[in-house]
Amino acid sequence: MFNDLDKAIIKEIQGDLPLVAQPYREIASRLGISEQELLEKIKEFQKQGYIRRFGAALRHREMGLKANPMIIWQVPEERIEEVGNKLASFARVTHCYHRAMLPKLQYNVFSMIHAETKEECFKLAKEMAEVINIEDYNLLFSEKELKKTSMKYFMED
Amino acid sequence: MDNIDKNLLSIIQKDFPVCSRPFQEIGEKLGITEDETVARLSELKEQGIIRRLGAIMDSRKLGYKSTLCAMEVPSDNLSQVVKVVNDYIGVTHNYLRNHDYNLWFTLITPSQGHLEKTLRDIEKRTGQKVYNLPALRLFKIKVNFHVPGVKGGEG
Numbered sequence: 001m002f003n004d005l006d007k008a009i010i011k012e013i014q015g016d017l018p019l020v021a022q023p024y025r026e027i028a029s030r031l032g033i034s035e036q037e038l039l040e041k042i043k044e045f046q047k048q049g050y051i052r053r054f055g056a057a058l059r060h061r062e063m064g065l066k067a068n069p070m071i072i073w074q075v076p077e078e079r080i081e082e083v084g085n086k087l088a089s090f091a092r093v094t095h096c097y098h099r100a101m102l103p104k105l106q107y108n109v110f111s112m113i114h115a116e117t118k119e120e121c122f123k124l125a126k127e128m129a130e131v132i133n134i135e136d137y138n139l140l141f142s143e144k145e146l147k148k149t150s151m152k153y154f155m156e157d
Numbered sequence: 158m159d160n161i162d163k164n165l166l167s168i169i170q171k172d173f174p175v176c177s178r179p180f181q182e183i184g185e186k187l188g189i190t191e192d193e194t195v196a197r198l199s200e201l202k203e204q205g206i207i208r209r210l211g212a213i214m215d216s217r218k219l220g221y222k223s224t225l226c227a228m229e230v231p232s233d234n235l236s237q238v239v240k241v242v243n244d245y246i247g248v249t250h251n252y253l254r255n256h257d258y259n260l261w262f263t264l265i266t267p268s269q270g271h272l273e274k275t276l277r278d279i280e281k282r283t284g285q286k287v288y289n290l291p292a293l294r295l296f297k298i299k300v301n302f303h304v305p306g307v308k309g310g311e312g
Binding site for chain 1: 166168169170171172173175176177178179180181191195199202204205206207209210211212213214215216217218219220222225227229234240242243246247248249250251252253254255256257258260261262265267275288290291292293295297298299302304305
């Protein structure tokens with residue numbers, strides 16, 4: 001699927017772009033290709049969806065977004081598709097998945113939001129609950145961030 | 158952080174230019190010079206607000222397998238378990254949450270076999286059960302945050 005050059009490019013761009021006037025030229029020279037070739041490859045990866053997003057990963061806690069709950073919903077099997085799509089349409093929802101239930105966690109749709117305060121989260125969760133018409137939900141706030149990194153791909157070979 | 162910084166963060170989260178002089182192009186949108194753009198970005202990085210500037214790859218499209226895991230860890234065991242879990246490069250996020258299942262982490266691996274082996278390995282090393290919750294259906298993944306104070310910054 002990926003040739004050696006593709007993998008070498010991905011290894012570079014999944015790192016940190018240097019803060020110089022021509023950052024792509026610097027990366028291209030490390031790879032031994034032209035800046036133009038690198039720019040075209042990045043655009044191609046974006047078009048093919050291998051790059052989900054190109055830009056900054058921020059530390060949302062440092063930006064003042066200190067309340068980061070996973071809002072979990074108990075949704076009847078036949079409504080999962082509809083409810084999942086409705087939750088996804090909220091701008092503040094960054095992630096939304098259908099997952100299995102656990103013995104002590106009888107919820108099957110998982111959504112993530114990030115806000116400045118817990119109160120804001122409870123308010124938004126209530127609004128979401130009304131829109132999707134689901135009464136049984138819970139907010140699991142992150143009490144401590146223990147690790148947050150970006151995945152490094154193709155490092156095994 | 159002033160308004161220019163906030164707008165800068167908003168722009169670089171989703172529309173980072175892929176061109177020869179990206180900081181010049183961003184500066185033009187904000188009415189500042191290329192040098193000032195670079196200086197502001199350096200400062201935001203220094204402050205820890207910007208974690209990284211680059212490509213966020215789609216793990217599925219690259220053939221990798223990812224999952225969310227939960228563990229119920231007794232508090233006196235917690236630091237030791239966290240140390241074991243954080244040890245794996247495929248564990249990219251790990252959070253303590255307010256529930257009996259108190260430890261929640263994401264795991265990305267090159268294959269399903271590798272994923273299952275890692276989970277068994279964590280169970281063996283910690284003596285605790287790992288609940289595996291892979292996505293049965295993905296409805297949304299969009300991690301450009303709303304920058305507080307920027308109108309319409311949710312993209």
